[in-house]
Amino acid sequence: MSGNITSFEFKKGVIIGRVEEAPGVYTYTIRYDGELKGVPGQFNMLYVYGLGEIPISLSNIPEVRGNYTLIQHTVRVVGAVTKAIVSGCDIGSIVGIRGPYGNGWPLKDVKGMDVVIIGGGIGLAPLRPIIKYIGLNRNKFGRLNILYGARTPKDLLYKYELNEYSKISNTKLMLSSDTPAEGWTHHVGFVTDLIDSVDVDVDIRNTVIYVCGPEVMMRVAVKKLLSKGFRKDLIYLSLERRMRCGIGVCGTCQFGHYFICKDGPVFRYSDIEDYFMIEGI
Amino acid sequence: MSINSEFFIGGLKDFEVMIKVLQRLFNDVRFFGYRVSGDRVVFSELGSVDELPLKVSDVQRPNYYRLVPGFRFRHASVSVKNYLIPPEHTLLTVSQDYNILGYGDDLNGNVVLLGIKPCDLKAINILDRIIYGKNPIYTRRRDVIKAIIVEECLEPSENCFCSVVNSGPIVKSGFDIAYARLTEDIIMFKYGSSLGEKVLSRVGLKKADEVHIKKYLELVDRATSVMNSRVPNIKDIQKVLKERISDKGLWEELSLRCVGCGNCNYVCPTCFCIEIEDRVEGNYSKRVGIWTGCRTYTYGLVAGMHFRHELYTRYRHFILHKFLFYPLQVGDIGCVGCGRCSTWCPTGLDLKESLSRLTEVRS
Numbered sequence: 208m209s210g211n212i213t214s215f216e217f218k219k220g221v222i223i224g225r226v227e228e229a230p231g232v233y234t235y236t237i238r239y240d241g242e243l244k245g246v247p248g249q250f251n252m253l254y255v256y257g258l259g260e261i262p263i264s265l266s267n268i269p270e271v272r273g274n275y276t277l278i279q280h281t282v283r284v285v286g287a288v289t290k291a292i293v294s295g296c297d298i299g300s301i302v303g304i305r306g307p308y309g310n311g312w313p314l315k316d317v318k319g320m321d322v323v324i325i326g327g328g329i330g331l332a333p334l335r336p337i338i339k340y341i342g343l344n345r346n347k348f349g350r351l352n353i354l355y356g357a358r359t360p361k362d363l364l365y366k367y368e369l370n371e372y373s374k375i376s377n378t379k380l381m382l383s384s385d386t387p388a389e390g391w392t393h394h395v396g397f398v399t400d401l402i403d404s405v406d407v408d409v410d411i412r413n414t415v416i417y418v419c420g421p422e423v424m425m426r427v428a429v430k431k432l433l434s435k436g437f438r439k440d441l442i443y444l445s446l447e448r449r450m451r452c453g454i455g456v457c458g459t460c461q462f463g464h465y466f467i468c469k470d471g472p473v474f475r476y477s478d479i480e481d482y483f484m485i486e487g488i
Numbered sequence: 489m490s491i492n493s494e495f496f497i498g499g500l501k502d503f504e505v506m507i508k509v510l511q512r513l514f515n516d517v518r519f520f521g522y523r524v525s526g527d528r529v530v531f532s533e534l535g536s537v538d539e540l541p542l543k544v545s546d547v548q549r550p551n552y553y554r555l556v557p558g559f560r561f562r563h564a565s566v567s568v569k570n571y572l573i574p575p576e577h578t579l580l581t582v583s584q585d586y587n588i589l590g591y592g593d594d595l596n597g598n599v600v601l602l603g604i605k606p607c608d609l610k611a612i613n614i615l616d617r618i619i620y621g622k623n624p625i626y627t628r629r630r631d632v633i634k635a636i637i638v639e640e641c642l643e644p645s646e647n648c649f650c651s652v653v654n655s656g657p658i659v660k661s662g663f664d665i666a667y668a669r670l671t672e673d674i675i676m677f678k679y680g681s682s683l684g685e686k687v688l689s690r691v692g693l694k695k696a697d698e699v700h701i702k703k704y705l706e707l708v709d710r711a712t713s714v715m716n717s718r719v720p721n722i723k724d725i726q727k728v729l730k731e732r733i734s735d736k737g738l739w740e741e742l743s744l745r746c747v748g749c750g751n752c753n754y755v756c757p758t759c760f761c762i763e764i765e766d767r768v769e770g771n772y773s774k775r776v777g778i779w780t781g782c783r784t785y786t787y788g789l790v791a792g793m794h795f796r797h798e799l800y801t802r803y804r805h806f807i808l809h810k811f812l813f814y815p816l817q818v819g820d821i822g823c824v825g826c827g828r829c830s831t832w833c834p835t836g837l838d839l840k841e842s843l844s845r846l847t848e849v850r851s
Contacts, residue, residue, distance in 0.1 A: 212591045212624045215579045215775060219586050256584055257768045261791075286791025301586045422795075449790050451764045456623040458761035459780065459787065461805070464813035485734045487788070487801025 214454060217254050217303035220278070222296055228364045229357070231284040232329060233293055234266060236277060237304065243276040245269045245307035247314065247336030248445060248473045252453045253280065253288065254303030255295070261288040262450045262468070264333035265307065268340060278304075281332040281364060308453040309472045312337055312417055312443060320441075321349035321409035325428050327398050327420020328357045331364050333445050333472075334419050342375050350409050351375060356383035356398025360391050381406060399424060402431040411436045419445040426484060429476055442476035444483075463488055496677040496693035497700050503667070503675060504537050506637075507602070509690045513683075514634055516597040520571045521604060522564060527555065531566035540603055548645035548827065551836035559672045562645045565832050567757035568601065568608040572615060573779070575754070577625045579764065580775040589772055593625050598634040607648075607826040609638050609662055610655030611757035617818035619760055625777065626760075635683060640668035642707040644715050647827025649840060651712040652719045655824040658708055668704060676704050715825070718840050720847040722811070722821060728846045729812050736800065738849060742842050743803035745835040746783060752806065752829035752837075753781020758814075758822050761787070782806050807842070 224236030245251075245265045252260040267279035284293045296302065314337065322341065326334045341348050353372055357363045363382070373380035381401045383394040394401060398420070401407070416437060418428050425444050432442055448467045451457035460467035463482035465474070482488045511517055519534040524541050534540065545558025553565070581590040601608075612630075619626050641648070641657040650656030659666050664684035668676045677693055679685040696704075719725075732738050753759040763780040766773045781787065782805045788796025796802045814822025823839075830838040 212593070212628060214622075214624050216588055216591075217586075254582075254586075256582060256586060257766050257773045259764065259766050289791065303582070303586055447790065448795055449786070449788060451762065454622055456619060456762070457764060457777075459763070461782075461809065461813070463808075464816035481733075486736070487796045487798055487804075488733075 214456075215305070215452070217252070217260075217305040220302050220304040222298055222300045222302065223277075225298065226367075228281060228366075229362045231293075232281065232362075232364060234279055234281045234364075235292070235296075236279050237302065239269075239276040239278050239304055241274065241276065242271050243269050243278060243304075243307060244271060245278070246311040247340055248311035248333055249307035249309045250333075250453070250472060251278070251280065251304050251306030252308070253282075253292065254305065255288050255291045256303070258288055258291050260303070260305070260451070260453075261286070262308070262447070262453055262472075264445070264472070266332040266335050268336045269307075281329065281335075283329045306453065308468055310470070312445075312473050313415075314340055317415040317441075318347050319349055321414040322351045323407070323409055323414055323416045323437075324351070324353045324355075325398060325402070325416065325418045325420070326353075326355045327424040328362060329364065330418075330420030330424075330445075331355055332419075334417055335365060337417055338372055338375070345376060349377070349413070351378040352407055352409055353378065353380045354383075354398055354401040354407075355380070356385065356394070356401070358385045360384050360388045379406060379408060397424065397427070399427040399431055402428065402435065412438060414438075415441045415443070417443050417445075422446070429483065439480065440475055440477040443473050444476060444479070445472045446474060446479075447472065494678060495696035495701055495704070496688055497696040498675050498677060498691070498693045499673045500542065500675070502677075502691055502693055506665070506677075506687060506691045507537055509687050510600055510635060510637075513687065514598040514600070517600055517634070518597055519600050519602045521602040522561065522566075529555065529561070529564035529566070531564070531568065531570040534602060546645060548647045548831045549836075550647065550830045550838040551833055553831050559669055560641075560643050561639075562641055562648060563605050563607065563826060563828065565755045565828060567755070567826070567828070568604050568612060569615075569757045569760075571599075571601070572612070572626050572629050573623070573760060573762070573777075574625070575779050577777045578774050579625070579777050582773050582775065584771055584773075591624070593628050595629055595632060597632065599629075599632045600635045600637065601633055602637045603639045604636065605826075606638060606640060606656030606659045607650050607824040608757060609636065609659055610650075610653075610824045612636075613662055614758045614814065614818060614820060614822055614824070615760060617820070618814075623760070635664045635687075636662070638663045638666040640666055642668050642670070642704070642711060644711050645827065645831075647830045647838075647840070648825060649715045649719045649827060650825035651715040652722060653821045653823050653825040657711045657715070668707075670700060670703055670707070674700070676700060719825075719843050724847050725843050726811055726815075728849070729808060732846070732849070733804075733808070733812075738846075739800040739804045742807075742845060743800045743837075745837045746799055746803045747835060748783050748785055748799050748802065749834060750781035750784035751832045751834060753783055754779050755828040755832045756781075757824055757826060757828070758810070782809065
């Protein structure tokens, strides 16, 4: 029960795999002690002893295996806890895990629609479970267009499986790099430029769009999508704010009248349009 | 619980009898309320009736608070929040190998809130709707409250405007007993629940006569009209807030004297935000909840960036949350009109003034 004295209790997770995705970015596979049924777009609070907790989205669909669950989190070193995970944890290390929290991407009520996924940098992490989900439930969705960009080609995540994404039937993968690089044959510029590309191949009025990336990038994406005629009630964004609890207690993740942790982190654009373009709201 | 128009009259002696009745009614009962401690008032467990602020009045203005001899105690920098969400509270104790060694609050037994004010009662009502059932400490401390005794305010302080936000000066529901001091030793009592009715009948008070009731209602009316003249109509304020939500210049002007200290957040009875810190104390770590506030620098700060770097954005959140967002979150204004944020602002930034200024600039 929420509000129970145990609501801040975490469970142990043992790190069993680590992949270096990009400079300073790692994906951890964690054996969670218990059953963790999470859906794409949800997040866990990751705890490092003596330091604190941070919200990190699920970067893969959790695999429940009896009394334990395999989960994946992609972490970029930016603050103290992420630094402690990356510098202080090895295979076999324990972290605390509390979750899953938040609402997740709406995937059930968009059946048959075309899908556009727009990711910027580390923003692809919470979008990756959608791609996996669509791969496993291909006939439930229409065409899939994935627009993904990073500062440099090196900063792209999941490079080892990007090719697999484009092999999902009826799927287009469009990549971009903010800066030119040797051997880079894809777009040079912002990922949001790709929204204007003639290659985007979906039925604009019947397409659901999932976006995650830096907030500046998401604002540009929304403006472009709206000017193209995409529906504002079908644009979904995953937001972040300072967050200390994940369960609507600490109050620090407030965004307008919403709590990112419990009302989000995924928001329908039409629900947040009064706030989203306002600096510092 | 509906409004009860039955009034009883008594004195300080009857007040003491009421406390004794309450003590007998519950096992292991602890009284929490405003307590005089030296030359200041704290909110904590009460040892005896002598500790209640029955012989002081407070004088409040922006950035000014003094206690003087009298019988019109309004409130202090502390509030019922100090009981419900202590400034520091342990949420979890963890061993180095990630075992849970313990949970939070050890508060047990029955609690009676004694002498809280109408603004406190409204704050409980708002906090109930936003964190009850979510925050384990709040939920536990709320659940053990067995009776709520409210002292109504018949003379507001200079910073009070509870009538504007419908939280005072008298209470209508959500309490067991309320009392108001007509004079130093004439106290008007009323009950708001069957428990309160039972207690008051055991005290053996006499019914208030017309003269007393007339004086009570006159004082309430006067207090209400004084406070209503201090702040514009809430609907008008809300309309401007919606229109000017992105008017950076206006918010910079309003927040000009804000220093971002967060004192307003800490004294506000409905500000509930907490930071959660690890405190390593040997071979274990305590996960501790600590008050924080939207006016402080770290509110909006994340590793790698800051969502509310400019002070005006944090000041704006404070105002918007109380007057626009709380209504969307819990269906009610989040400001209880107590004026604490003005009294304890180190630069005397006065909420009443800011709200008035907002409606002046209305386009």
